[in-house]
Amino acid sequence: xxxxxxxxxxxxxxxxxxxxxxxxxxxxxxxxxxxxxxxxxxxxxxxxxxxxxxxxxxxxxxxxxxxxxxxxxxxxxxxxxxxxxxxxxxxxxxxxxxxxxxxxxxxxxxxxxxxxxxxxxxxxxxxxxxxxxxxxxxxxxxxxxxxxxxxxxxxxxxxxxxxxxxxxxxxxxxxxxxxxxxxxxxxxxxxxxxxxxxxxxxxxxxxxxxxxxxxxxxxxxxxxxxxxxxxxxxxxxxxxxxxxxxxxxxxxxxxxxxxxxxxxxxxxxxxxxxxxxxxxxxxxxxxxxxxxxxxxxxxxxxxxxxxxxxxxxxxxxxxxxxxxxxxx
Numbered sequence: 238x239x240x241x242x243x244x245x246x247x248x249x250x251x252x253x254x255x256x257x258x259x260x261x262x263x264x265x266x267x268x269x270x271x272x273x274x275x276x277x278x279x280x281x282x283x284x285x286x287x288x289x290x291x292x293x294x295x296x297x298x299x300x301x302x303x304x305x306x307x308x309x310x311x312x313x314x315x316x317x318x319x320x321x322x323x324x325x326x327x328x329x330x331x332x333x334x335x336x337x338x339x340x341x342x343x344x345x346x347x348x349x350x351x352x353x354x355x356x357x358x359x360x361x362x363x364x365x366x367x368x369x370x371x372x373x374x375x376x377x378x379x380x381x382x383x384x385x386x387x388x389x390x391x392x393x394x395x396x397x398x399x400x401x402x403x404x405x406x407x408x409x410x411x412x413x414x415x416x417x418x419x420x421x422x423x424x425x426x427x428x429x430x431x432x433x434x435x436x437x438x439x440x441x442x443x444x445x446x447x448x449x450x451x452x453x454x455x456x457x458x459x460x461x462x463x464x465x466x467x468x469x470x471x472x473x474x475x476x477x478x479x480x481x482x483x484x485x486x487x488x489x490x491x492x493x494x495x496x497x498x499x500x501x502x503x504x505x506x507x508x509x510x511x512x513x514x515x516x517x518x519x520x521x522x523x524x525x526x527x528x529x530x531x532x533x534x535x536x537x538x539x540x541x542x543x544x545x546x547x548x549x550x551x552x553x554x555x556x557x558x559x560x561x562x563x564x565x
Contacts, residue, residue, distance in 0.1 A: 294359055294417045295332035304367030304374065313373070314366035316444025319451070321406050322555075324429060327521065328410065329552035330419035336451075353382025360388055362413060373397040375405055379416050388416045399437040425552075439473035442466070446482060454489040462486050470512075477516035481526040484509035485557075488529040497534045506530050521553035528561050538565050 301318045303311040319336070326333040345352070349361050364377040378390035389412050395401035407429040414421045421429075434440050446465030449458050466483040470476055487506035491497035510530050513523035528544030531537040545561045 293330055293332045294419060301375075302363075302365040304365040304376070310366060310368045312441070312445055312448065313368055315448050316441075317366055317375075317402065317406065319447045320444070321409060323522075324406055324410050325413070326555040327428060327551075327553055328414060328419070328421060328425050329554075330421070331414065331417075331554075333554050333556075349380050349382055349385055356382075358382040359417065362409075364409075368397060371397050373401065373405075375409075377409055377412075379413065397437075399435060399440045400432055402440070403432050433478050434469075434473045434476040436473040436476070439469045439476055439479065442469040442472065443476065443479045443482070446479070446486075450482060450486055454486075454493045459486075459490065475516055477513045477520050478522055480509050480513035480516065481520065481522040484513065484526040485522075485529055488526070488533040492533045503534050506534055519551065521548040521551050521555070521558070524548040524551070525553075525555075525557055525561060532561065532565060541565050 301314040303314040322333065322336060325331055347355075352358060352361060359382060360379050361382050362377060362379045364375060367374045373395055375393045376391075377393075379388040380386070381388050391408075391412070393405050393408070395405065410429055411421065411426075413419075434443070442465045446462045446469060449456075449462035449465060452459060452462075463483070463486055466479050466486060469479040470483065473479070484506050487502060487509065488497075491499070491502045491506070496502055507530055510523065510526040513520060513526055517523055524544045524547050528541045528548065531541035531544065535541075541561070542565045545558060545565060548558050549562065
């Protein structure tokens with residue numbers, strides 16, 4: 238009803254994200270599932286049938302498996318999964334399923350074909366992340382869910398630098414797009430090649446912040462997300478994505494605790510969103526953050542809709558955009 242709609246905005250979402258939080262702490266199971274809306278043909282895969290019909294492959298992402306026992310490996314595996322999901326969601330020729338939709342396959346023993354049949358999947362990407370000293374290793378393999386054959390596989394071993402981490406994400410995203418014969422626009426390729434921050438510590442704090450952020454604003458450790466994001470922008474004041482997430486965290490927390498009218502909250506939320514937009518005016522995450530500011534704090538729904546639509550029109554297919562549009 239009208240009196241409870243504000244508080245209810247994130248209530249159902251938190252119920253979903255609660256499971257994500259528990260799962261995220263384990264840092265296990267790594268799959269990216271590429272889905273299509275059509276069945277396979279007798280002479281080809283579901284992906285080829287989708288291309289024949291002009292459909293976009295739909296991508297759903299689960300966290301990468303941590304290849305080690307160290308906390309750093311687990312944090313990195315979760316963070317890279319989250320960042321890869323964001324990058325894939327900016328490729329217009331793909332559709333991306335939200336992370337929470339795939340939690341039913343946590344630690345699943347089902348084989349690739351079974352998962353593919355249940356989801357109408359074209360292909361499944363399995364991967365793991367391991368850090369040892371100053372080295373990072375990522376294993377990835379894309380498997381046809383119909384034939385159970387490898388479409389692509391690679392083992393990446395690089396020095397653990399922020400540039401290499403972004404390079405590896407770009408390489409994986411490009412390989413997924415290529416294997417599915419999807420189109421990667423020049424501006425999308427350029428965006429994949431961009432390095433949002435050159436400070437490894439700032440990026441690691443950002444990844445940690447995302448882990449706690451994904452637990453939902455009513456989780457006991459949601460406050461840690463603020464600490465991580467604030468530390469990230471302190472180390473790199475030009476890290477637009479971290480500023481956007483900091484603003485979004487403020488919006489979600491105040492929405493859940495009815496504190497959006499407090500001057501300090503309003504100022505912190507707006508300042509972070511404005512900083513993100515000043516650094517990257519077309520960054521979808523910054524547009525979403527400003528949209529949530531106008532929705533949650535200003536109650537200016539037309540203005541909130543403007544920012545949400547700009548993010549959607551950029552090709553950004555993240556679930557957060559659709560959630561904001563639906564809430565408005």
